[in-house]
Structures are given as C-alpha cells and as structure tokens.
Amino acid sequence: MEKLTILCIDDQRDVLAALRKDLESLNEFCRFEFCESADEAEEVLDELDAEVIPLAVIVCDHIMPGKNGVEFLIEFNGDARFEHTRKFLLTGMATHDDTITAINQAQINHYIEKPWEKEQILEVVKILITEFVMSVGMEYQSYLSILHQQTLYKYLRT
Amino acid sequence: MNKKQNEEGLKRLVATYFSDPAKRLKLEKGDVLLEEGAVNDRLYLVLQGSFIANNENIEDEQQQLFLATKDMFIGVISFFSRSSICVATIVAKEDCEVAFIDHNQRNKAEKEGLSLIEQFMPVVVFDLFQRQQREQQIIFEKEHTLEKLYQAKKLASLGQMAAGIAHELNNAIAVVSRNASWLNEHVGEMFLQENEEAIRFFQMGSETGQSLSSREIRVQAKALQNKYDLDEDAARKLAEINVPSTIKLPPLEQLNDFINRSHRYWELGASFHDLNIAAKHASHVVGSVKALAAGSSGIHNGHVSIQESIDEALTLLSSPLRTISVRLKIRELPDILANKGELVQVWTNLIKNAIDSLKQSGTESPEVYISAKPRATYVSIRFQDNGPGIAKEEQGKIFQPNFTTKEKGLDFGLGLGLTICERIIGNYGGEISVKSRPGKTVFKIKLPL
Numbered sequence A: 001m002e003k004l005t006i007l008c009i010d011d012q013r014d015v016l017a018a019l020r021k022d023l024e025s026l027n028e029f030c031r032f033e034f035c036e037s038a039d040e041a042e043e044v045l046d047e048l049d050a051e052v053i054p055l056a057v058i059v060c061d062h063i064m065p066g067k068n069g070v071e072f073l074i075e076f077n078g079d080a081r082f083e084h085t086r087k088f089l090l091t092g093m094a095t096h097d098d099t100i101t102a103i104n105q106a107q108i109n110h111y112i113e114k115p116w117e118k119e120q121i122l123e124v125v126k127i128l129i130t131e132f133v134m135s136v137g138m139e140y141q142s143y144l145s146i147l148h149q150q151t152l153y154k155y156l157r158t
Numbered sequence B: 001m002n003k004k005q006n007e008e009g010l011k012r013l014v015a016t017y018f019s020d021p022a023k024r025l026k027l028e029k030g031d032v033l034l035e036e037g038a039v040n041d042r043l044y045l046v047l048q049g050s051f052i053a054n055n056e057n058i059e060d061e062q063q064q065l066f067l068a069t070k071d072m073f074i075g076v077i078s079f080f081s082r083s084s085i086c087v088a089t090i091v092a093k094e095d096c097e098v099a100f101i102d103h104n105q106r107n108k109a110e111k112e113g114l115s116l117i118e119q120f121m122p123v124v125v126f127d128l129f130q131r132q133q134r135e136q137q138i139i140f141e142k143e144h145t146l147e148k149l150y151q152a153k154k155l156a157s158l159g160q161m162a163a164g165i166a167h168e169l170n171n172a173i174a175v176v177s178r179n180a181s182w183l184n185e186h187v188g189e190m191f192l193q194e195n196e197e198a199i200r201f202f203q204m205g206s207e208t209g210q211s212l213s214s215r216e217i218r219v220q221a222k223a224l225q226n227k228y229d230l231d232e233d234a235a236r237k238l239a240e241i242n243v244p245s246t247i248k249l250p251p252l253e254q255l256n257d258f259i260n261r262s263h264r265y266w267e268l269g270a271s272f273h274d275l276n277i278a279a280k281h282a283s284h285v286v287g288s289v290k291a292l293a294a295g296s297s298g299i300h301n302g303h304v305s306i307q308e309s310i311d312e313a314l315t316l317l318s319s320p321l322r323t324i325s326v327r328l329k330i331r332e333l334p335d336i337l338a339n340k341g342e343l344v345q346v347w348t349n350l351i352k353n354a355i356d357s358l359k360q361s362g363t364e365s366p367e368v369y370i371s372a373k374p375r376a377t378y379v380s381i382r383f384q385d386n387g388p389g390i391a392k393e394e395q396g397k398i399f400q401p402n403f404t405t406k407e408k409g410l411d412f413g414l415g416l417g418l419t420i421c422e423r424i425i426g427n428y429g430g431e432i433s434v435k436s437r438p439g440k441t442v443f444k445i446k447l448p449l
Helices: A013-026 A038-050 A069-077 A096-104 A118-136 A140-146 A149-157 B003-017 B076-080 B116-192 B196-208 B214-228 B232-241 B252-290 B306-316 B340-361 B417-427
Strands: A004-009 A030-035 A055-061 A086-091 A110-113 B024-027 B032-034 B042-048 B051-056 B062-068 B089-092 B096-102 B325-330 B367-374 B378-385 B431-437 B440-448
Touching (some): A004 A013, A030 A038, A030 B232, A038 A069, A038 B214, A055 A118, A069 A096, A086 A118, A096 A110, A110 A118, A118 A149, B042 B076, B062 B116, B076 B116, B116 B196, B196 B232, B196 B252, B232 B252, B306 B325, B306 B340, B340 B417, B340 B440
Parallel strands (some): A004 A030, A055 A086
Antiparallel strands (some): B051 B089, B367 B378
16 A cells, blocks of 8 residues: 655644644554645645655645645646646635635635634545545545545545 | 015015014013904014913814914904904913004005005915924824824734633643643653553654654655655554664564554654644743733843743744754854743744745745844844845834734734834834845844843
C-alpha cells in the first residue's frame, strides 16, 4: 500500500503542531508534509510531483503573510498535476467575500473555522481521503480502515 | 468684484455718507442696537467693535444669525427691503462705535443720476456674500467637530463592548493558562519522576517548543533518514526534537523505539509550551482592545524596568520573530513609574507592526533594532526596522483610529494599535513620533523620568 500524502499549510507553527497531533491516528496510511507558507508548499508540491507521490488532501490556513490561503488554492486549483487532490480551507477569519471566492475560484471541497474539534477535522479529512481514493480509482480496500463509510458507500452505489 | 475693489468702494461710501460726526453712536458691551420686529430706518456701519445678530428660530430659540465686525453693515435688510422691520436683535459684543444714514439721506453721488441704492449695492452685496461665507465656514467646522465626536463615541462604545468581552475572555484565558502551567509542573513530577530520559525530553519540549521551521525539519529529516536508515515518520520525529549533539543516540536496533518514546515526551512538553504562548497571546490581544475602553488605566502601579518590559514584549512575539533578527542596545536605565502591562502593550504593538511590514513585503535580511538610552529628564526608546517604510502621505494618519494598512487582515487590523500606543504614552506625559523612508522606519518614544 502506498501512503497518501496530506499537506498542511499554516504560518503558525503551533497550529501545525496541533493539526499533527489531531491527525496522527492516520499515520499508518498517510504521510504528512507541514509548511509554514504558500511558497514553501509550492516547493513541496514540486518534490511530490517529481517523486510521483499521491497528494490526497491539502489543509490550508487562510490568512498568512505573503500569498494567502485562498490565493494559493486558486493557483493550485489550476495545477493539472494534482487535479484529484481535495482542498480544505481552515480559517481563523474569513469574510463572506473570501468564502465566496474560495468556493467559486479555488473550488475548495471543505471549509472549517478555527478552532476545530478533533473528531470534526478527522471526519472531514477521512471524507476527503475517500473522495480522493475513489476519484483516482485506487485500490480502496487497502485504505478501508480510514475511509469514510457513507462516502465510500455513495461511490460504490453509483 | 474683488476684495480690493470692494475696499475702495467702501472707502468712497464711508467718506461720502458715514463721516458726519452727528450721525455716530457709541455703544457699550451688551447694549442693544436694533431689536427684532422693531422699526428701523437706518443703515449702520460698524466703525469699531463687533455685534452679534440673534433672532428667534422656528422653535422659539435664540439662534445666532451673523457676527458684524468693523466695516460691515447692520440693518441691511430692514433698510433696503423698505419693510423697515428688523429681522434680528443686534447686541454689542464689546464697546462699539457705529455711523449711520437714514431714509432721509440726501444723494451725494459724484456721478449724475446714480441712485443711493445703486451706489450702495455692490458693497452691500459683497458684505452679504462675506456673511454667507463665514456661515459656510462655521458649518464646515461644526461638521468636522461632529465627525470627531462621532469617531470618539464609536471608539468608546467599541471599548465598552471590548471590556465586556475581555472580562469574559480573560477568565477563560486565565483558566487555560494557569492549568497549563500547573499541568506542566506536575505532569513532569508525577509521570516522569524516575525516568531521567523522559524528563529531559519533556523539558526540552516545554522550554523551547518546536524550534526548527517546517523547512528545516524537512531538510534534517531527509539527512537523518539516510544517515540512520530510518523510516520517514521516525526521521521527521527525530528532526522535530532537534536532539542536541550531546545526547547519545542508542544503537540502530533500538533507535526507532527510542525516537517514538522520546518524541512523545517532547511533544507533551511542547504542547504545554504552545499552550502557554497561545494563552499569553490571547490575553495580550484582549488587553489591547480593552485599553480602548477608558483609554489608559492611568494606574502607575510601580517602578517598572524598561528593559524588562521590552524583554517581555519580545517573548510574546518570539514566534513571529523567529525569522527576523533582533538587535538590542539598551543602556543602563533608571526605572520609571508606570503600569508594566501598558508599556509591554506599546512595545508589542510597535514590534508587531515592524514584523508585519517586514513579512508582508518579504524584506531581505529583515531586522528589528531596539535601543534605549537615558537623557537628563527623560528616557528615549527607539524601534527601528528595515522594512519598506510608511508612505509620506500616510505618515500623518497612522495614529488616527481606524487607519490601517493591514487590509489583508494579517493581524486583526482594526487600525487601533498606534492609537492605543499614542494614548498610553500621552497619559505618561510622553511623546511618540515616527520617521520613515524605505529601508528605515523609526518610532521614537520619550518617557519622562
């Protein structure tokens, strides 16, 4: 089984550390990349692409110095190398307009406001992993224990 | 007609019609020259002093209609409209002298055929125009004052609301922060007592948290992975701990276990570290907003070391300051009478502004330089950064409430930071000023000793 990558971007190191702890139960099936800026994330994207590592989910903060999360995700949305990757915006503060832009232009798949709950974020990430695995057409059985049952069922029914 | 032409016209009129000593009046302060509703057949010219014109408005209140000073006419409407009824009560504001003409005035025109009204008209029209202009000015000033008042009220109500929220939040933050410290102390004692290795990693975590950046960790992890033949996860964990070279790693077959164990202890400590910093940050944000409620507390609760207050601000900002070099040059300073919390708040705001500017602009080799030195009667403290600076046209506005350049909301960008700083420093009888050009922005604070 190939490990799926989850890329987390937040300019605050302590927020990344908190994410890392909440998501660590996925360790057996997932590998994590943590980045403190959009620029750094772009470097990681190039590495992932070069090594042909599947990127399942991006968890991205919104307000960051330099390129903000929505700007980054809009660019990422147009990146053909990662067309199946699921995008998840985790934000401390977003205006109505920001949210509309994120949905319309970055086509984010999910949106959560900080502070989050562990169960909540784990469920969302599992849903997104399931969507990724199924839309890429990977051998889903090997990831079964971290897949979101209802989401999987939806895919299998159709 | 311009001003000069008008002056000449007026001079001619004065010489021709207002130079008869028999047609002059002297009034004392408070004397009534004309009464609203009374009959008037005179046109007065103010020679000296000033008058207030009042009339009753629609709500039976007295309102000031205009102010007549030297060389202005009084009774214009009643005299020229031929209704002969005064529209306002004219009261001397000080001791005054006026000259007048009445309806029996003989035409003394130099040019044949020019009526009395034709001679007066240009000057009187100009006079009315000036009155109108003065009114406009007063209205403008009133609006300006109202706007300022509105701003102040808005700030005050924001402050009151903030104070309420702050109270609630502070209780929550206090619980978070006190429990974090308590746990930090006792978890170490209780669970890790007889495990030297555990306590060491726990303390490393709780003292410094994660000291490497995500990029450094990635680089380190790759190197460690190759060096020890570790799996990716273990290599990342080992990199995160940033084990000092003095600690000897166990042999390879035990290494994975060792890493997982020590990383747990380290992470436990680091969590307390993050918790404490976050609680401090939260209470600082609350404090900043709360400071608006009544301006400064004004409580100068003791001798405060400036050095200490600056150190505290730097600790609060240690996380965003990691990528910025900080230079300090603080000479031996006498303590000042102040509220330490307020000083920390001022420094934090100034340093945070510098950080935001440096980060937002992506300045190369970003640096914050803080210096302080004593003078005869005051202490001078400077905060300097090498960011892009503040645009000339904005420098005058930065202390105003609601002015912010942080539109992207990097901070909470209420545009209140410097307003708060100015208020606090002002309350201590000090001064804050700014000088800025690209590559060098300096905020200078003077605090009296």
